[in-house]
Amino acid sequence: MIINLHCDLCIMAQILDFFSKICFVIPGGVKYYVDPSTYEDPSEAVKEFAREIDPSHIKIEEVIGAAQFGEVSRGRYRPVGRREVLVAVKTLRWGASDRERGIFLSEAGVLGQFDHPNVLKLEGVVTQTPPERIITEFMENGPLDAFLRENEGQFSVLQLVGMLRGVGAGMRYLSERNFVHRDLAARNVLVNSNLVCKVSDFGLSRLMRGLDHNVPTYTASLGSKIPVRWTAPEAFQHRKFSTASDVWSFGILMWEVMSYGERPYWDMSNQEVMKAVADQYRLPPPHSCPPALHSVMLQCWQAERGDRPGFDQLLSSLDRLIRHPASLKAEPTRSCSQPLLSPTPIDLTSVATVGEWLKALRMDKYQEEFDRANIDTLDRVSRLTVEDVQNLGVNLLGHQRKIVSAAQQLRSHLTQGQVEV
Numbered sequence: 037m038i039i040n041l042h043c044d045l046c047i048m049a050q051i052l053d054f055f056s057k058i059c060f061v062i063p064g065g066v067k068y069y070v071d072p073s074t075y076e077d078p079s080e081a082v083k084e085f086a087r088e089i090d091p092s093h094i095k096i097e098e099v100i101g102a103a104q105f106g107e108v109s110r111g112r113y114r115p116v117g118r119r120e121v122l123v124a125v126k127t128l129r130w131g132a133s134d135r136e137r138g139i140f141l142s143e144a145g146v147l148g149q150f151d152h153p154n155v156l157k158l159e160g161v162v163t164q165t166p167p168e169r170i171i172t173e174f175m176e177n178g179p180l181d182a183f184l185r186e187n188e189g190q191f192s193v194l195q196l197v198g199m200l201r202g203v204g205a206g207m208r209y210l211s212e213r214n215f216v217h218r219d220l221a222a223r224n225v226l227v228n229s230n231l232v233c234k235v236s237d238f239g240l241s242r243l244m245r246g247l248d249h250n251v252p253t254y255t256a257s258l259g260s261k262i263p264v265r266w267t268a269p270e271a272f273q274h275r276k277f278s279t280a281s282d283v284w285s286f287g288i289l290m291w292e293v294m295s296y297g298e299r300p301y302w303d304m305s306n307q308e309v310m311k312a313v314a315d316q317y318r319l320p321p322p323h324s325c326p327p328a329l330h331s332v333m334l335q336c337w338q339a340e341r342g343d344r345p346g347f348d349q350l351l352s353s354l355d356r357l358i359r360h361p362a363s364l365k366a367e368p369t370r371s372c373s374q375p376l377l378s379p380t381p382i383d384l385t386s387v388a389t390v391g392e393w394l395k396a397l398r399m400d401k402y403q404e405e406f407d408r409a410n411i412d413t414l415d416r417v418s419r420l421t422v423e424d425v426q427n428l429g430v431n432l433l434g435h436q437r438k439i440v441s442a443a444q445q446l447r448s449h450l451t452q453g454q455v456e457v
Contacts, residue, residue, distance in 0.1 A: 072145030082141050082161055085148030089113070089160035089171055096125060105132055105140045106167075110174060113159055122174035123159055127167050137168065144170045146238045149213075154206030156226060156236040175226035175234065183227050185297035189433040193326060193364045196293050199233045201354045206235040207286060208347035211279040218277050220285035221266045222292040264306040265299075269313050270341055280341035286350065287336025288319075294329060295322035296433070302379045303398075312377055320376040323437055326364045328357055334374055382442055384449050390417055397442050405429050418447035 072081035094113050101108040106129040114120040128140050147158035147170075162169040177183045180199070203225055210217060217224075217238065224237035262272055268284035270276045288300050300319065301309045318337050321330035332353050338344045345353070357363050387393050390412055394400040405428045411417060420443040425436045 070149065072142040075145075079138075079141055079163060081145030082148070082163060084145075086144045086158060087148075087160035088164060089115075089162055089169075091162050091165055091169070094123070094125065094162070094169075094171065100124075105129055105136050111171075113171060115159075121159070122176075123171050124174045126170040126172075128169070130167065140168065140170070143238060147172065150210070152206055152209040153232065154202045154234050155209060156234045172236075173228075175236075176229040177227035177231075179223050180225040180227050180233060181222035181292060181297040183297075184222070184293065185432070188296040193324075193329075194358065194361055195231070197329070197354055197357055197364065199227075199231060200290055200293055201351065201358065202233040203235060203289060204286065204347055204351050204354060206233075207282060208351060210235065211282065211347050216277045216279060217282050217285070218271075219263055219266070220282055220289060221263060222289050222297060225289070264309055265301050268341065269310075269339060272310055273314070278341065279346065280344050283336050283344045283347065283350065284341075286347075287333040290329065290333050290336070291319050291322060294325040298322065301377070316375060317377045318374050320378060323433075326357075328363050337374075381445055384446065387414070390414065393417060393442075393446065397438065399435065399439060402428065402430060402435075402439075414446060415450065418443055418450050 070081070070085075075081045093115060094111055096109045096111045099107050099109045103126050106127045109125045109127065111123050111125045112120050113123045126140075126143075128137060132140065141161070141163070144158060144161045147156060151157075156175070157173040159171040159173065161171065180203075203220075207217070207220065217235065219237060220235070224235070225233050226236050227233055262275075264272055266285045266288045268281035271281045271284075291300060292298065301312070304312070316339060318334060321327065321333075332350065335345050335353075336350070382393075382396050384393075384396070387396055390406055391400065391403060393414060394403055394406065406412075406417075409428055411420075411428075420440060422436055422440050425439050430436050430439060
């Protein structure tokens with residue numbers, strides 16, 4: 037894993053400016069995306085858009101995870117006349133139904149149509165000899181949300197904005213092709229060894245076929261799976277998906293990145309999230325998030341989809357911030373006309389021990405560290421400082437902040453005599 041923590045600001049800005057000028061020159065104009073579901077046989081879409089690979093050119097090294105219809109492995113692919121490359125190999129499990137096979141292959145039919153540095157690259161497929169496989173480029177650092185949680189606090193704000201810029205560039209490319217992702221989230225963005233972020237996981241993606249108030253729109257069927265925390269209000273209320281709903285999701289992804297992979301809306305239920313969003317409440321800025329970035333998020337979360345910026349405008353906004361790093365300094369949060377949510381306080385009414393407190397906080401993984409330090413009463417917990425928590429061995433900044441904030445809440449309750457010690 038390569039993490040460049042000392043990237044020169046000027047060089048990064050120049051690189052991003054260069055990419056903004058070359059990535060979207062499409063000879064002959066934009067070629068619109070073709071939905072593989074429109075094919076009677078999904079394998080026909082695969083034949084049209086994906087290259088068949090000789091399985092003897094692939095060497096599987098190890099299984100690295102599970103997929104919906106099989107397993108994912110890391111491997112090496114040596115095509116004729118080209119150098120060997122690291123690849124990820126999705127293998128369809130034995131005994132999969134025809135329907136599952138069709139869904140599995142449709143991903144290749146989607147990916148094979150895209151060619152952009154911020155969209156996962158399809159190397160090819162194996163369909164003529166079992167087991168069937170989909171081969172993509174290998175992304176060393178895995179999903180963006182997990183990568184950020186594992187490396188909390190290790191990046192500058194400018195580097196985080198650079199990652200967001202990459203995702204935005206990939207989404208602009210897709211939206212230009214009349215393509216709506218419907219599941220844009222940090223978990224569905226992959227990161228390579230150079231910190232390049234690429235949009236992936238197109239399981240819910242669709243072609244925008246119809247018009248709704250002159251906006252290209254995909255209308256989901258009743259009962260369709262919807263990732264509520266990342267979904268725009270018109271999508272979870274009326275099943276209307278468009279580039280504007282992807283922009284809303286991009287705003288949530290921005291929040292995830294700036295919070296180093298924190299869960300959007302914390303422990304709120306899906307029903308609570310939908311009600312809060314419908315009531316115009318929005319997520320507050322993550323800790324140390326520059327107001328300028330939170331302002332961009334709020335633009336993405338406009339209630340009326342026509343009021344949201346397009347990906348072109350979002351990229352322009354991010355580019356301006358990158359070229360003027362002083363604008364990314366964390367300042368005191370300015371007053372906001374939009375009502376903002378706050379994390380739900382921990383219910384301390386049934387908390388009587390340190391273990392119960394940690395469990396309520398979902399920090400019980402640190403039980404041994406608390407035991408080792410003889411922090412065995414709620415009174416001692418309530419007096420914890422950031423330095424104390426660091427000395428316990430809690431290294432993730434987000435966990436440090438969560439524990440200290442909860443300790444302060446506990447101290448307030450103890451002072452009021454609401455919790456026995």
